[in-house]
Amino acid sequence: MSHADLSEHRMMLANSVADFARGVDLKRVRRLSESKAECDRKLWSQMAELGWLGVLVPEDYGGMGLKLADMAIVAQGLARVLLPEPLTAAAVLAARVISDGSNEALKSKLLEGLVSGDMLPALAWQEAAGTLDTGNVSAQATPFEGGFRVNGTKKFVIGASHADGYIVSADSARGMQLLWVPKNTAGATIGFDMLADGRQAGTLNLKDVTVSKDNVLNSGAAATNSVACALDHAAAIASAELTGIMGRSLEITLDYLKTRVQFGKAIGSFQALQHRAVDLYIQQELSGAVLNDVLTVLDEEPDAKTRSAAASRAKARCTDAALLITRQSIQMHGAIGFTEDCDVGLYVKRAMTLAAWLGNGTAHRRRYAKTEILEGAAV
Amino acid sequence: MSATAQQIDYNAMSDEDFRKQAREFFENEYPDELRFMPRRLSWEESKPWWLTLSKKGWLAPNWPVANGGMGLDPAKLIIYWEETERAGIGRMPDQGVTMVGPTLIRFGNDEQRAKYLPKILSGDNVWCQGYSEPNAGSDLASLRTEAVLEGDHYVINGSKIWTSMAHNATNIYVLVRTDKAVKQQRGISFLLVDMKTPGITLRTIKNIAGGEEFCQVFFDNVRTHKDNLVGKPNEGWTIAKGLLTYERLNIGSPRRPLQAFEQLDPLARELGLFNDQGFVDRYTQLKMDLNDLGSLYQRYVDKVRNGEALGPDISMLKVFAMDTYQRLAELLLEAGAEYGALADEITLGGKKIDLMTPFYTSRPGTIYGGSNEIQRNILSKYVLQLPN
Numbered sequence: 001m002s003h004a005d006l007s008e009h010r011m012m013l014a015n016s017v018a019d020f021a022r023g024v025d026l027k028r029v030r031r032l033s034e035s036k037a038e039c040d041r042k043l044w045s046q047m048a049e050l051g052w053l054g055v056l057v058p059e060d061y062g063g064m065g066l067k068l069a070d071m072a073i074v075a076q077g078l079a080r081v082l083l084p085e086p087l088t089a090a091a092v093l094a095a096r097v098i099s100d101g102s103n104e105a106l107k108s109k110l111l112e113g114l115v116s117g118d119m120l121p122a123l124a125w126q127e128a129a130g131t132l133d134t135g136n137v138s139a140q141a142t143p144f145e146g147g148f149r150v151n152g153t154k155k156f157v158i159g160a161s162h163a164d165g166y167i168v169s170a171d172s173a174r175g176m177q178l179l180w181v182p183k184n185t186a187g188a189t190i191g192f193d194m195l196a197d198g199r200q201a202g203t204l205n206l207k208d209v210t211v212s213k214d215n216v217l218n219s220g221a222a223a224t225n226s227v228a229c230a231l232d233h234a235a236a237i238a239s240a241e242l243t244g245i246m247g248r249s250l251e252i253t254l255d256y257l258k259t260r261v262q263f264g265k266a267i268g269s270f271q272a273l274q275h276r277a278v279d280l281y282i283q284q285e286l287s288g289a290v291l292n293d294v295l296t297v298l299d300e301e302p303d304a305k306t307r308s309a310a311a312s313r314a315k316a317r318c319t320d321a322a323l324l325i326t327r328q329s330i331q332m333h334g335a336i337g338f339t340e341d342c343d344v345g346l347y348v349k350r351a352m353t354l355a356a357w358l359g360n361g362t363a364h365r366r367r368y369a370k371t372e373i374l375e376g377a378a379v
Numbered sequence: 380m381s382a383t384a385q386q387i388d389y390n391a392m393s394d395e396d397f398r399k400q401a402r403e404f405f406e407n408e409y410p411d412e413l414r415f416m417p418r419r420l421s422w423e424e425s426k427p428w429w430l431t432l433s434k435k436g437w438l439a440p441n442w443p444v445a446n447g448g449m450g451l452d453p454a455k456l457i458i459y460w461e462e463t464e465r466a467g468i469g470r471m472p473d474q475g476v477t478m479v480g481p482t483l484i485r486f487g488n489d490e491q492r493a494k495y496l497p498k499i500l501s502g503d504n505v506w507c508q509g510y511s512e513p514n515a516g517s518d519l520a521s522l523r524t525e526a527v528l529e530g531d532h533y534v535i536n537g538s539k540i541w542t543s544m545a546h547n548a549t550n551i552y553v554l555v556r557t558d559k560a561v562k563q564q565r566g567i568s569f570l571l572v573d574m575k576t577p578g579i580t581l582r583t584i585k586n587i588a589g590g591e592e593f594c595q596v597f598f599d600n601v602r603t604h605k606d607n608l609v610g611k612p613n614e615g616w617t618i619a620k621g622l623l624t625y626e627r628l629n630i631g632s633p634r635r636p637l638q639a640f641e642q643l644d645p646l647a648r649e650l651g652l653f654n655d656q657g658f659v660d661r662y663t664q665l666k667m668d669l670n671d672l673g674s675l676y677q678r679y680v681d682k683v684r685n686g687e688a689l690g691p692d693i694s695m696l697k698v699f700a701m702d703t704y705q706r707l708a709e710l711l712l713e714a715g716a717e718y719g720a721l722a723d724e725i726t727l728g729g730k731k732i733d734l735m736t737p738f739y740t741s742r743p744g745t746i747y748g749g750s751n752e753i754q755r756n757i758l759s760k761y762v763l764q765l766p767n
Contacts, residue, residue, distance in 0.1 A: 254763055269766045274759035275752070281763060282695045289674040317671055369663040374653060 010073055016050065017077030024081040029346055032198030038084040039120065039162035048117030053091045056233075057099065061111040068233060069295040072240035079244030082350050084199055086122070086159025088241060090114060093234035094121040094159075097167055097178060100226035101217040106180060110217075113164075121180075122163035124154035124204050125227050132359045132367055134169070134227040139206065141170035141177045147212040148177060153205050158357060160190060160202025167217060168206065169227060175220035178227070179211040186210070197349035228304065232311035235358045236291070236298055239318035242354055243287050246318075246325040249347040250280055253329040273332060280328055283321040290317045309372050312364035319361045322351040387436075390452045398458050404435070405466035414467035415638055417736040419592065422505055422547035425471035429502050438500055439476050446484055446492060447500050454684045464634045472544045475499035475506040478622055479552055482569070486610040486618050495550075495571070509539035509553035509572075509596060510619065516541075517753050519554075520563040520616065524598060526555035526570060532602040533557075533570060535578075538595055541747070545594035546583055549574055553598075554615050561613070569615035571607040578602070588739035628680070628689065630748055631696030633673045636704040639737035640669060643711050649728045652714055661710055668703045675699065691761040694754035701744035701751060708737040 032038060047053055055071045057063020064070075075088055095114060098121065101107040113119025127138055139152025150170050157166065165182040181188050187209040192200040218226055257268030257277060267273055294314040298307060326348040330337035337344050359367070389397055408431055413424060432438040440459045442448020451459060480499055483492050498504040515522040524537025535555055545551065551572050558566030572579070578601035584593040610618050643662070652658040679693055712719035715734045724733045745751040759765045 254765070257765060266766045271756075271759075274763075274765050275755045277763055277765065278695075278698075278755040278758040281758065282699055285692075285695055286671055286675055286699065289678045290671045293674040293677070313667060313670060316667060365660065365663045365667060368667060369659050373663060373666065374659070 010070060013070060014073050014077060017052075017074050020046075020050070021077055021081045021083075024078075024083060026082060026343055026346060029082045029084055029198065029350075030340070032084055033194060036161065036198075036200065038199045039086060039159070041117070041162070044085055044120070045117040047085065047087070048115065052087070053095075053117055054111075054115035056092060056095050057111050057115050061099075061108060062115040063111065067295075067299040068236060069299055071237055072291065072295055075237045076240040076244035076247075079241035079350070080248040082197075082245070082346055084197075086120070086162075088234055088237045089122060089159030090120055092237045093230050094123045094167060096230035096233050097123055097226050098217065100222070100229070101178070102219070102222060103214070103217050106215060106217055110180065120159070120162055120164050122157050122159045122166050122202070123227075123230065124157045124160075124166045124168045124202075125231075126156045127152070127154060129156070130363060132231060132363060134231060135176065135224045137169050137171045137176060139168065139170040141172040141179065141211070143172060143174065147210065147214075147216065148172065148179060150179060150181070150206045150209045150211055153203065155201075155203050156357075157190075157202035157204055158199070160204070161192060161200040163202075166190075166204055168204070169223070170206075176223045177219050178217040178223045180215040180217055181206070181209060181211060195353045197346070197353045199353065225304065229307065231358060232307050233298065235311045235315040235364075236294055238354050238358055239287075239291050239294070239314040242318040242322040242351065243284070243291055245347050245351050245354070246284050246287065246322040249322075249326045249329045249344055249351075250277075250284055252344060252347075253277070253280075253332050256333055267332075276328065276332070280325045283324055287318045287321040290314055305371055309368055312359075312368040315359055316361045316364040316368070319355040319364075323355055323361075326351040389449055389455055392455075394454065394458060397455055398462060401459055401462040402465070404437070405462055405468060409466055409468055413469050416467075416469045417638065417733060417740055418590070419544075420469040420471050422472050422544065425469070426502060428468075429471060433500050433502065439480055442476075442480050442484060442496075446480070446496050448480070453686050457680055457684050460629075460632075464632065472505055472507070472547055474508050474544075474548075474552075475504060475550075478508060479506045479550075479571075482552070482609060482618060482622060485621070486569075486614075490606065491571070491609065504550050505544075505548045506550050506552060507542050507545045507548035507574075507594075509542055509551045511541045512538060513540050513595075517750055520567070522554055522556060522567065524553065524555050525559075526557050526568060526603075528557075528605060529602075531605050533605060533608070535570070535572070535598040535601040535603065538597045540584075540593075540595045542594045542596050543592050545574075545581055545596050546591070551596065552609075554619055557615075558613050564616045566613055567615040567619075568612050569609040569618045570603055571609065572601065572603045576601050576603065586739075586743075588736075627693045627697050627748070628676075628683065630744070631672075631676055631679070631693070631700040633669055633676055633700065635740070636669055636672070636700070636707050639704065639707050639711060639741070640666070642732050642734065642737065643707070643714065645730050646711070646714055646718075646727065646732050646734070649730075650714065650716070658714065665703070665707050665710060669707070672700055672703050691757050694749075694757045694762075697748070698751050698754050698758075701741070704737075704741040704744055708741040711737055 051064050052074045054063030055066050055074060059065040071092060078087060098107055098110045110121055114121060125134060141148040141150050152170060154168060163183060165180060168179045168181050170177050170179060187207045189205045191203045195201055257273060258266055260267050291314050294310045297310040329344040330348060333342060333344055336342050409428060437449060439448035440451045440456055444450035476499060480496060483495060510519060512522050512524060524539060526533040526535045539553060551574055553570050553572060554567050555570055556566055557568040578599040580597045582595045583591040584595060585591055586593060647653055675696055679696060682689060711734050718725050719734055722735060724731050
């Protein structure tokens, strides 16, 4: 595919996402904490039909076999209207781990289900807060003849509330295992904590859960590496979501600055607010430039160190910029900005939950420091 | 300018070949003692390299071949710049090449081009810029130095300030008021003046770093022939504005802050600061800011490479670049603790480390070429379109 073709196909993708987004009403997100309906399976099927759930899935498995730069277009466009469906959690984080799986039969089944929208998987990798270390797992998988028996607790599972099953990482005498645990499996119970934006973070308890050999997705170093890679890719796409959020939040705020009149003129004519708006705009543009570079690096499939450094650059910048822009959006709206009726509050809350997910700014700067600065500094 | 230089079509070369040629030339011919200087070069320091470039036909990469330049297309021009940065080539008193040449090529007439361009290339004329005035800094359009046409001559009265390197210069280009009756921007003209003209006096201004790069230039009934008017009368503002975007791209390059960063590494190692999480956090933030500046800069470089025009949004590059540069220079002093208060270069662990120069070099960066506040006004008005 030539470069010109590529641009054209990305333009078409962006247009179809924008068309879809125009039909989305923020009412649903506003009521999310009551409805708890963060994944509308009918809408999810429509997204599947548009091919968006399979952007990153190889063509052999029914997907589009495209790049992260394409996925970013979809994620950014849908984040502008705060779509709560677990697109990044399922179609990037889980999809990557499944695509890397060594169990061909299971891989086919899960990928085809994901692409069609019929099967919603969630990756349950995390246990402690504030870590990006995928290898340090307490959950235990004890081998028996037919497979493994699993015990442990997985936390902060995003996209779990409507999931049909979980991909669980667990340590064993044979190294790390990635295991497919369908919803309602005996011994597997899921509880939820509500996130600030009304979505749900799952806590998966596993007590003597039996996983047959057929449901072992991947094992050993390959399993650990695939989760690390998935985290980096998902962090980059979450960064794309953050650029969508900051972009829309700044648009709303600029409109307000142009129309809200105080002291006899539009408040956007006051230099204090103009300069602040400019500083927010600079952060937005910086985020876009960094994200673009990072996606280019990731799509070249570099070594793990380069990949993680790139993902950290995107997540650190986009997180901090989105938090700054959305919080300042409240400030520049004044009191109305702090009300439930005003849209900017919804953008602040989604920015906060995406910021905390997959490593916040501090976590990513610390990780970057560890591999890119301290290891070279010979201290 | 050499005859052979004019015959080479650099744009027909592959990017790799051109880069290789530029790299070898800059590596072999540029004086090593002037590489990666933390300040601008004086004319005296610059002259040998100026003449070397001139002889090879490489002094004016952005001028058309017909005018003695290299005639590089945007992609090759970017390579030229990248290679000068890579080789650590210093900033010369280059107003003739960067400002006067392009102005005359775009807005001047044949006589002016024939008279002035060869002397820029030969190093016989060194130009300085007369824009700011004591009462017209950020509000440049309010300038009051006036020029009145008497017979064949414009008679200039007033003064220009912050004129970098004026004491090295043989010529000055000035913005002057030629019509007081119209809106400020519309009554300004662009004039060329020989610094030896009777009535011109100079006062050097010492800056806080102790250097004397700045001057104030006084004009007392200074006569310049009307042939030295560039463009039409009262069109000077448009001419001056048209030249600023490439300058902002240059100012936004991560090169200078990167040089300052290279002082921070050995300092931090010697003082054991990489064991201090507080320091590491600030260091990492700045290092990532610098990388992100690189991404933003690259976006504009790619635009130039693709032949796209640069719009007013490029002001953001200057704002972020200079802000990052200053924060970096400040961390350098903070990290140095007591060393950070010493006036001169220090020696630590056998290495010379220059803590103070990045501070003095970065400080005026948010003031010159349109202060960061003016850049924000530009972004607010022309990009965000916020009301007045």
